[in-house]
Amino acid sequence: MPAYKRILLKLSGEALMGDDAYGINRSTIVRMVREVQEVTQLGCEVAVVIGGGNIFRGVAGGSVGMDRATADYMGMLATVMNSLALADTMRQEGMTARVMSAIAIEQVVEPYVRPKALQYLEEGKVVVFAAGTGNPFFTTDTAAALRGAEIGAQIVLKATKVDGVYTADPKKDPAATRYTQISFDEAISKNLQVMDATAFALCRDQKLPIKVFSIFKPGALKRVVQGEDEGTLVHV
Numbered sequence: 001m002p003a004y005k006r007i008l009l010k011l012s013g014e015a016l017m018g019d020d021a022y023g024i025n026r027s028t029i030v031r032m033v034r035e036v037q038e039v040t041q042l043g044c045e046v047a048v049v050i051g052g053g054n055i056f057r058g059v060a061g062g063s064v065g066m067d068r069a070t071a072d073y074m075g076m077l078a079t080v081m082n083s084l085a086l087a088d089t090m091r092q093e094g095m096t097a098r099v100m101s102a103i104a105i106e107q108v109v110e111p112y113v114r115p116k117a118l119q120y121l122e123e124g125k126v127v128v129f130a131a132g133t134g135n136p137f138f139t140t141d142t143a144a145a146l147r148g149a150e151i152g153a154q155i156v157l158k159a160t161k162v163d164g165v166y167t168a169d170p171k172k173d174p175a176a177t178r179y180t181q182i183s184f185d186e187a188i189s190k191n192l193q194v195m196d197a198t199a200f201a202l203c204r205d206q207k208l209p210i211k212v213f214s215i216f217k218p219g220a221l222k223r224v225v226q227g228e229d230e231g232t233l234v235h236v
C-alpha cells in the first residue's frame, strides 16, 4: 500500500543528462521512468514536473546578456522537450502519460486544464506538467508546488542530485549534515538553497509537505512512496 494516494513528483532536469555534458541520456531517462512505473503499480496517482537544466545549460552561453524573461521562456521550452521525452519513454515502457503545457503550443502538446488533469489522474494516467508555471522569474520547483496544490497531492517529492536537505550545500561544504526532517520556517529562515523560497512558502501556506531525496539512488522513490525513512521531510 502506498503511503500517499496522489503525489507530485519533481524530477531534476539536470539529472537527465546522466554522465553526458547536456541533453537527455537514454539509459537515465529509462531508469527514471521504470522507477515511476513501480510506484504507479503500487496504486499511487502520479503527476510529474520536470526541470530543464539539462537542455538549458547547453544554450545558456548564448543567453548571457539576454533579457531575463526571454531566457526564462527558453528554459520553459526546455522543460517541454523533457516532458515530451519523458512521456514518450513512458509510452515505450507500457505506461499511459499525458503532457499538459502551461504555455500554449497547441500543435505540440495539450494545454494545462485543471479538471482534465484531475480526470487523467483518476484514470490512472501519469500527467506531466510542462513549461513550469508559464511565467518567467519562477522555477520548476515552484511549478511543482503550485501544481501539487492544485491537484490536491498529499506530498511534493523532489527527486534531486542530493539525498536530502543539508545544513549547508553539501556540494560546497563537506562538513554539512543532513536533516531527517525540518520545518518550512526553519528551511526558509536558514536560507537553505535546495529549493527556492517561493516554492517553500507556497507549500508552507498550503500545508503541503515536501520530501527531498536522491534521484540517483535506486529504489528511493518507491521507499518514499511507501512512507519509509528516506531523504528529508520538510513540513509545517
Ligand SMILES: Nc1ncnc2c1ncn2[C@@H]1O[C@H](COP(=O)(O)OP(=O)(O)O)[C@@H](O)[C@H]1O
Pocket: 011, 012, 013, 014, 015, 051, 053, 141, 159, 160, 161, 162, 164, 165, 166, 167, 168, 169, 170, 171, 192, 193, 194, 195
Ligand atoms: N542546504 C542544502 N541542502 C541540500 N542541497 C542544497 C542545499 N543548498 C544548496 N543545495 C544544492 O541544491 C541542489 C538542488 O537544487 P536544484 O538546483 O533546484 O536542483 P534540481 O532542480 O536539478 O533538482 C543540490 O544539487 C545542492 O547542491
Ligand SMILES: O=c1ccn([C@@H]2O[C@H](COP(=O)(O)OP(=O)(O)O)[C@@H](O)[C@H]2O)c(=O)[nH]1
Pocket: 011, 012, 013, 014, 015, 050, 051, 052, 053, 054, 056, 071, 072, 073, 074, 075, 076, 078, 079, 131, 132, 133, 134, 135, 136, 137, 138, 139, 140, 141, 142, 143
Ligand atoms: O515557472 C517557470 C519554470 C521554469 N522557468 C525557467 O525554466 C528553467 C528551467 O527550470 P529549472 O532550472 O527549474 O530546472 P532544473 O533545475 O530542474 O533542471 C528555469 O531556470 C527558468 O529559467 C521559468 O521561467 N518559469
